[in-house]
Amino acid sequence: DRNLARRVALKMRRWNVVVDDSGGVPFANSACGTFLRLAAGFLVDPGDPVAALALIRHPLARLGLDEPQRLEAIDTLDRALRGVRPSGGLAGVAGRIAGRAPALAALGVLATAAERFAAAAGAPFSEKLRAHLDAAALIAGGALWTGDDGAAGAALFDDVLENEAALNAVRAGAYGDIFGALTAGAVVRRRSEAHPRLAILGPLEARLLSAGHVILGGLNEGVWPQGAPADPFLSRAMREKVGLPSPERRIGLAAHDFAQGAAAARVTLTRAARAGGAPAKPSRWIVRLKNILDGAGALPAVDRSPLWRARAALLDQPDAVTPAEPPRPRAGKDRRPATLPVTDIEKWIRDPYAIYARRVLRLKPLDEPGVEPGPREVGTLLHRVFERAAAAAETLTIEALQSLLDEEAARAGLAGADRAFWSAGLDEALRWFAEFDRGQRAQGRCFVESQGALTLQGVDPPFTLTARADRIDVLESGAAAIFDYKLATLPTDMQDKTNFSPQLPLTAAILAAGGFASIPARGVEAYRYLRITGRTGDADKDEFGRRGADAGQAMREAEDALRKWIARFDDPESAYLSKPRAKFIKRGGRDNAELDTDYDQLARRREWTASEDAEGDGE
Structure with a gap:
């Protein structure tokens, strides 16, 4: 079980113990092999932001820059490659980083490497492989073939390219998959300062050595012993007729290895209770030994499983567990946000912690790359x-x-x-x-995407409310109608009445106070939220808003509610809680998932709430 061997070797590093693994490290998992696989993924599709980011973040990707410039270039490209995949591939990325010299230089190296590989698009596979290695060496800047893994990689590809005729017989398939198959069997054996008394050995090497304490691991069916292989071409009778050994012969050899290892003076037999997320079946040899020992009444004296489970649990068991309370950050009037757009007022009401994180701590979530x-x-x-x-x-x-x-x-x-x-x-x-x-x-003049702002009178420190209206129409009567386009769910009547969704009423307040530079102060005849996709033809479901006296009253109530909300958070004892009103969101008809989850991990919500539907304390 090579995975078990690697995991044990890595686990021993916890105690600064380096154990020699006779099986070595798969070349594909070494620094050089990983870099070459990442380079293959990038070269096949240079416009893939995920592949590009994975490649440039690898330590071997020097990109022709010194270390400070390289780190600056990586940071710049990381931001440029986030969000929707840029059109035009690497050329589209260049448009996002204009004026950033290190990033442009790194992008030039990547573009040159991609061009070299693309030039071999119609060539035989051996030429593609050479172009791949050449492009990878360009990106690595001379560091590719250094170290134990670099030497192993150079030897591997020398051998592969010597068989050029066989290599060129490969005609179809994804290049990255074929390259992965070529490197799958290669192993890197590192020269390291291993512990002189510890070693991880395979069954064959273990036969040649004796040890004071032998640990046999992976004693599960399918691992040790492995299952009898299925022959897709020859049945058992056919194998016997042509003189081939039976599929079970390997199990017999494995039993011999087990018997020799288990006969050591001091031996520990171990297995995994679960493997791959499912219960694992113990090896037949473990089962038989347990049956014999149980029949002789000696199993309790030999089975040390409870002892070792308890010791393993103690490794990570703290002396005491003190649950952390939900975060309750406070800002007071000195750090209270001085400016907010109307779209953030609803978020401030529903999730004050998100406003604290974004506006006070100035933490902004990054988009995923290539979404x-x-x-x-x-x-x-x-x-x-x-x-x-x-x-x-x-x-x-x-x-x-x-x-x-x-x-x-x-x-x-x-x-x-x-x-x-x-x-x-x-x-x-x-x-x-x-x-x-x-x-x-037909009803009047239209103003689109108009910017407005209103500094509330009597608020200290000052608070400025901003808005960007999707559309404002000045009607023939001289009053205005404000519209907001919505792709998702519209606010409900209850949310509007209780000022849980005050976006357009507050926009109307800005307009009425003359806060839009392009539109003189005027009354607001109506405001409406408009669904622009998935319309049903039912105006009650496709649109929502108020007009006339109702619109004016909603505007005044929203401004009064905002003033009270600001005064509340001017109190130095008021905490910016994480989604304290989840229950109201449900009653309002909007699913919790519609609220931003960008700051939920920062607020440690999963630690202190059973689910996203958990009710807050109402603060």
Whole structure:
């Protein structure tokens, strides 16, 4: 069991004991082998952000830079490769890091390496392999073939390339998979200062040596002994007829090895109770020995399993366990956020800890690298299209909207299969917008993606509320109508009345106070949230908002509630709790999953709440 041998050797490092493993380390898992596998993954698809990041973070990826420049380049490329996969491959990445010299230099090395490998695209497999090794050496900058693993790798590929004719017989298949198969059997034997009295040996080597204490590990069925191999071509009778040994012969040889090892003066027999997440079956030899010892009444004196389990548990058992309380950070008025957008007010109400982490501690979550375009990206794309369309002199046709969508989709990296996947929802949204825009233009003038801000009077320290309205229409009456496009669930009537979703009422308050530079102060006739995809045709389900006196009252109540909320957190004893109102989210009709989970791990929610539905203390 090579995995067991490697795990034991690594576990012994806990006590600074280096144990010599006669089986060595698989070349594929060595530093050189890992780097070459990562290079293969990158060269096959240079535009894959995950493959590129994995490669440049490997210690052998020198990228032609000194260490400080290399670290700076890695940090810059790490940020540039996050989010939606950049269109145009490495050229698209270059557009995200303009002016960052170390990162551009590193990107140039990667691009040159990718070009060298791409030049061998139609060549025989041996030429592809040479191009791969050449590109990897360029990225490593001369450090590739150093050390024990580098020497083993150089010898391995010399042998492989000597059999060029056989190598070129490979015609199909993924290059990375074939390369992995070529290196699978190679082993690196390191020259290290191993402990003089300890060794990990295979059964054959162990026969030649004697030891004061022998530990036989992996005594499970399927491991020791291994199961009889199945022959897909010859039955047992056919094997016997042609003089081949039976499949069980290996089990007999394994039994001989076991008997010789178990006959040592001092021996410990071990096995895993579980393997691969499932209960493991003990080796037949363990079962037979237990039966014999049990019959002789000697099993309790020999079976030391309870003792060793207890000792193993004590290794990591602390002297005492003191549960940590849920985080209750406080900021007071001196560190209370001085500026927030209206979209963050709802988050402040529902998850104060997220606001504390983002606005006070200034911790911003990073996107995953190379993510597939999802609802957030599609929503941003449609917002851009609607903004440009509303700014046009007249309502655009479906064809013109489609042209805008194609242009913005290409810029956002939504192309190919992703574009096709979202096509039905996107086309539906365009048809709806054309009709909506035509109706709104007949009622007045449109202002799109307008920026506004309002500093609340009487609040000390000052607090500024900002907003970016998706669309504001100034009606013929002189009043305004505010619209917000939603891709997901709309706020409910109860959430709006209780100021749990105050985005548009607060935007209306900014507009009424003259906070939008492009729009003079005026009354708000209506505000509405509009679903732009998945519309049902039922206005009650596709839209929500208020108009007339109800809109004005909601605006005033939202501003009053915000002032009280600010005053509460100006109190130095008020804590920024993590999602204290989860129960209200359920009653409001929105699933907990819709709330951001970016800061849940930082808040250690899994430590102190049984589930995401656990009710808070109501604070």
